[in-house]
Amino acid sequence: MxxxxxxxxxxxxxxxxxxxxxxxxxxxxxxxxxxxxxxxxxxxxxxxxxxxxxxxxxxxxxxxxxxxxxxxxxxxxxxxxxxxxxxxxxxxxxxxxxxxxxxxxxxxxxxxxxxxxxxxxxxxxxxxxxxxxxxxxxxxxxxxxxxxxxxxxxxxxxxxxxxxxxxxxxxxxxxxxxxxxxxxxxxxxxxxxxxxxxxxxxxxxxxxxxxxxxxxxxxRNGKDGTIADRRVEEEKRRRRERKEKKRNAAAAAKATGERQEQEQEQEQEKVQGENKKEEEIYIEPIPTEPWTDVGLFVAVGGAHLEESRIWSAQESSKKEGVDGFVIDTLSLSALDKDSRLKLVQTSLDHLPTDKPKLLYxxxxxxxxxxxxxxxxxxxxTSYPFQLTEDGKASLYYYGPRPAGQDKSNNDTLRSINLWDDVHGDKFVPILEGCGCYACKDSKHTRAYINHLLKTHEMLATVLLMGHNMYQYSQFFTLVRESIQEGTLQEKSSQFRATFGKEPVRTLEKHPNQITVEAALQKRNQRLEGAEEGVVGVIGMGSGVPVPSLGAAIGVEDIEMEDGNKSNKKRHESEKNGEDGGSKDEVVEKKVKKAAESSSPL
Incomplete structure (x- = not known):
């Protein structure tokens, strides 16, 4: 095919x-x-x-x-x-x-x-x-x-x-x-x-x-691939039917007292059953169409056992119609990186060289x-995504320093965390000379993205993801060029000497990220509570306590930068407005007014 x-x-x-x-x-x-x-x-x-x-x-x-x-x-x-x-x-x-x-x-x-x-x-x-x-x-x-x-x-x-x-x-x-x-x-x-x-x-x-x-x-070749499973299921069904028939016959014989005749029938059925086992069960094949437009990759497994990895690779390679291979590393998560690479090499040694291989x-x-x-x-591209989720931006490069990149950047940093407060007043691109949408023409600065992260704006991750994906693609482009030039080993050694090893990724968040997410969660919970209280008052007429509006929006303990300051001022002016009174009194008046206007009387 x-x-x-x-x-x-x-x-x-x-x-x-x-x-x-x-x-x-x-x-x-x-x-x-x-x-x-x-x-x-x-x-x-x-x-x-x-x-x-x-x-x-x-x-x-x-x-x-x-x-x-x-x-x-x-x-x-x-x-x-x-x-x-x-x-x-x-x-x-x-x-x-x-x-x-x-x-x-x-x-x-x-x-x-x-x-x-x-x-x-x-x-x-x-x-x-x-x-x-x-x-x-x-x-x-x-x-x-x-x-x-x-x-x-x-x-x-x-x-x-x-x-x-x-x-x-x-x-x-x-x-x-x-x-x-x-x-x-x-x-x-x-x-x-x-x-x-x-x-x-x-x-x-x-x-x-x-x-x-x-x-x-x-x-894939247009034949019935599930016929073997259906044959097994048919064998199980027939076996269940024979057992059920024997149980029913035994119960009937016991009721009528015909024990001797029943034993003779069971002996005959046993002989017939043995003869039936020798006969092959015929299953009607289901007609199918071949896959002409879907490529097929095979997962090569074997975990940490070399002989199992060799067995999986060799048997998968013998199959006609296989277009590529996925090398298993999921079962190797308990091993260190060097051991995993060694086992990956074991699988590769027994796979054909003319077909593509994918590695997770x-x-x-x-x-x-x-x-x-x-x-x-x-x-x-899981790596750029991981960096983006952590609020980090890529700075690494492969080979010589790219033209136009600012030499003031720390050459040993492979990434920076834009949650850090130190970037709050840096009005420079993420990476000088980078051609991504975020960095090109200095459209978006580190300070701006730092602000977007702290105000929980979606644009922050959009810009970071675009930048990290661009840097990752440039990395692969330069790797391909080094293979063609015959300098892969030399430049790879230079990369390791410059940037060292990737830091171990932990499950801890940045302190600023924890603060922002905790404040947002608290605000959302209070808003949900306030909405439930208002709905209850309108539906029941009166008598239902209403949460404080200030508590609902979290003005007392949440003060975001820039934009939220105007919200606080507006809230204070409403508090001292024509309605007068405390915040809770203002809310109760508005709720009662809404309840009266919605009353059928």
Whole structure:
């Protein structure tokens, strides 16, 4: 079967052969035939490798508006199935339109790209959000992951926004057929435990994933991939029927006293049952259509056991119809980075070199450099997102200092935290010479973003995310150039010497962030209480105590910068206005007036 994906490895100069060991540059794209068949109005972007898929939450890249998203140079989006799969799906897929309801796209297939308005980007659909599964990658505002129930031979367990649910192979196949992403990762029994799993659990995981892969490949080639599962279910059903029949017959024989005759019948049925086991149960195949426009990646597992990782890699490589591989690091979260890289290399040694490999879990620039040297082609943008969530802005660079960058910046700082008060009076760009929207032409200064963060303005994270994504894309561009020039090893060593190791990410927030979020939470709670009190007074007539308006909006203990000072002055003028009296009296008068005007009498 012809692959809908096109992965080409560029020839590396001879002088670069020893610089990055297995490092290579290439292009990852959809074939032109598939692109035209799915959407004639949009041409999918090409991903330059080593490169990135944009990390998303529920199909949307965090903090980026659609226009800012299109300014990014990344060519694809990573979509987590457990975040976007609705509770009534796949049951409600009967309402999923076959063609796009948008007039200008009339006649084109209605795919996941259409649904998410990502028609010009490659949609890479994986089962889980692996990037933030490990505790050190989780944001402080995100609660710890719930312990999921164990997977079985018939389903895997997902943690969705609506709670825990089971996803069977049949549900997975129906979802892929209706969503039609550009690339999908095969259903796999992934190990998500934070502790080191035992050998039995690891072998079962690899065995189960390979079984599901065989069934998915049958479906992809237009055959019935679930026929084996239905045959097993039919065997179980017949076995239950035989047992039920025996129980009913025994009960009837006991009631009539025909014990001897019943024993003879049971003996005959036992012989017949043994003969039936020898006969193969015939199941009618369900006709299907082959997947001509969906690429298939395979999750290569094995956890910390080298022999299991080799087994998974070798068996996955033998399958025809596999377009690429996802290297497992989720089950290695209990190990240190060097041990994880060693096990990743074990998997890579037994995978074909002509197919792309994607790696989750290693995001920091120096970790990316290690993985690129090993032959990894694709990553995701979890790292810029993590920085943005923490209020940090990237300052790192790869190779020589970029032209136009201010030399007064501390060369050893890879990022700055704009929650810090020290940036409150710095009217300079985040990074001199940066070409992102936030820094270009000195539009937005550090002091301005510091102010936006402290006033909880959405624009703060929009600007930070755009800047961090731009710096990450520039980093990958320069890495690709160094591979072509044969200077990857030299520049990587220079980067490590300049910026050192990425600081360990903790779950602690910045003190200013804690103060702002606590004040906002307190204000919101009081406003909700005030609204409930007003509604109660109007509905019941009188007699319901009303919270203080000052307490409701938190004027006494919340005084934000600049904008909120005018609110405080306005509140004080209302307090001393024509109504007179204390704040509580003013509120009670207004509430009683509203209640009288709404009374039916």
């Amino acid at each position: 012809t692959s809908p994906l096109k992965f080409q490895i560029k020839q590396t100069p001879t002088k670069a052969s020893g610089a990055g060991e297995s490092a290579r540059c290439g292009t990852f794209a959809l074939s032109q035939a598939v692109s035209k068949e799915t959407d004639q109005q949009h041409v999918k972007r090409t991903i330059e490798t080593p490169g990135c898929l944009m990390y998303s939450q529920k199909g949307a890249v965090p903090h980026l508006t659609p226009d800012n998203l299109r300014q990014q140079s990344f060519g694809g989006v990573n979509v987590s199935l457990e975040q976007i799969l609705q509770t009534d799906q796949p049951g409600s897929f009967s309402k999923w339109p076959e063609t796009s309801p948008i007039p200008q796209f009339n006649g084109c297939k209605f795919t996941l790209s259409e649904y998410l308005r990502l028609q010009d980007l490659i949609t890479f659909c994986d089962l889980r959000d692996y990037s933030f599964a490990a505790e050190t990658f989780r944001h402080p505002t995100t609660p710890p992951a719930k312990k999921l129930a164990s997977n079985t031979d018939y389903h895997t367990v997902l943690s969705t926004p609506k709670g825990i649910r089971q996803l069977t192979l049949d549900d997975y196949l129906k979802t892929v057929r209706h969503y039609r992403p550009d690339v999908v990762v095969a259903l796999a029994d992934t190990i998500a435990e934070t502790t080191t799993p035992n050998e039995k659990r690891i072998r079962k995981s690899v065995e189960r994933s390979l079984k599901w892969l065989d069934q998915i490949l049958l479906e 879990g290693l995001h920091a620039p120096e970790d990316v450099l290690d993985a690129v040297a090993m032959g990894i082609d694709l990553f995701d």
